[in-house]
Amino acid sequence: MRCANVFAAPSTPLKLARHTIFNLIGLGAPLLLALGAIPALLEGLGAERFGLLMLIWAITSYFGLFDLGLGRSLTQQLSILFDQDRDDEVGPASATALALMAVLGSVGGVLMLVLAPWGGGMLKISAHPEAAVRAAMVMGVAMPFIVLTAGLRGMLEARHAFFALNCVRLPIGLWTFAGPWLVLIFAGPDLVWMAWALAGGRIIGCAVHGGLAWHAVPQLRGRMLPQRTWFRPLLVSGGWLTLSNLISPFMGYVDRFLIGTTISAAAVALYATPQELVTKVWIIPAAMTSVLLPAFAAKTARRDADGWRIFDRALGVLFLCVLPIAAGLNLFAIELMQAWVGESFAQEIAPLLQIFAIGILINCLAHVPLTWLHGAGQYRAPALLYCIELPIFLVVLWGLCTSMGLKGAALAWLIRICADSAALFYLVYRQRGAAIGRAFKEGGTAIPLAAAFAALSFAGAAISSTLIRAVWLMLVFAMAFFIGWRLSRSSSMSVLQP
Secondary structure: OOHHHHOOOOHHHHHHHHHHHHHHHHHHHHHHHHHHHHHHHHHHHHHHHHHHHHHHHHHHHHOOOOOOHHHHHHHHHHHHHHHHHHHHHHHHHHHHHHHHHHHHHHHHHHHHHHHHHHHHHHHOOOOOOOHHHHHHHHHHHHHHHHHHHHHHHHHHHHHHHHHHHHHOOOOOOOHHHHHHHHHHHHHHHHOOOOHHHHHHHHHHHHHHHHHHHHOOHHHHHOOOOOHHHHHHHHHHHHHHHHHHHHHHHHHHHEEEEEEHHHHOOHHHHHHHHHHHHHHHHHHHHHHHHHHHHHHHHHHHHOOOOHHHHHHHHHHHHHHHHHHHHHHHHHOOHHHHHHHHHOHHHHHHHEEEHHHHHHHHHHHHHHHHHHHHHHHOOOOOOHHHHHHHHHHHHHHHHHHHHHHHHHHHHHHHHHHHEEEHEEEEEEEEHHHHHOHHHHHHHHHHHHHHHHHHHHHHHHHHHHHOOOOHHHHHHHHHHHHHHOOOOHHHOOOOOOOOOO
């Protein structure tokens, strides 16, 4: 297969589905390693050090978004340029975005170096607090490369180079868990060496992404010079994305930091372990929406009504894929936790897993309207939504966490997920020119039937018999498969129909 074919933009939903599968492999395969690595790390590091390792992962993910939203903005802008054959503008747009991201990544790294001692002093750590501070500072060294990688990945996604992208994403994802695991085996429970292993992987990954982007986007050659005219469109869209990229991840991780400061660092491990398990389901919408973003951007720029058909199909596919998984996590929370982290932790954290499983279904569906808004260049509304949510969530989180402990923090997370998802769907239907009532009317019985299907699936958790719950879950999988098969044969809903 020639490179021109490898990097060609998809012309049919069949290719969109194939690229989604590439993403699922690249994002999902490392989770198989995580199933063995996380229990081993928990046992080898102990609850406190493992909680600190999870905080390092969280800090790296949060500050990795310190790109002012330029990564996703670049994907959206380049998708339109590729679709309209404006090749002369690809190089300047890319060079401008990457130059800005290099500066911002450096600023983020310096901030991480400066704030690490302050953050370490706030945590309730019984032993070796200086190791946590040094580990965070090591990740600050890697921060410019992490931010640049986001921009390079955005270029590859805009070019639909998903096969090449996942060829490098897979080993980087594996190293996220294998690196600390190997350090634990050969150097012992040393958080600083684990941080160096993670930082080295990110630096190498940035270099490989750069080589792939140069090969996949020939329009860059001879045109990689920043232009002042691109600063404004990138920074305007990126400015609103900055609010989203700062506030939304903050709301996703602040519960862990609040637990670490009000309860203990060890409690972070109890809370984050089931949450990490559940949020790995995000790979399904992440795999799909990274493919949908450039498609939505091109179709909304052309005002192509076919974009709404893809939107509706994506929702249906996500619901049928995620519901059986979420139901399985909910129905067998205790058994899963016993097998994964042992009897001593299972009874305490299984209820948290059940709460997270319900929320993850709702949140996965919300990825589609958020991607549509970003593809259409509607960055302002989601950003303002997060600004409104943040103070309310902090109050609810503090109140429930201090009164109910870990379960209260999980309930606050679920409340936020429900409110956030409802608001995003409203924003999209408003852009679509349809009120909520009209959306239900156009959907016929599909929406209430889907809600009833989900409620019945989760209701099986009340059954005491393990065997009956297993049969119940098999029925959920069978029903989801049957509905998906019927829809695939419908010319109005099949994701494989051009």
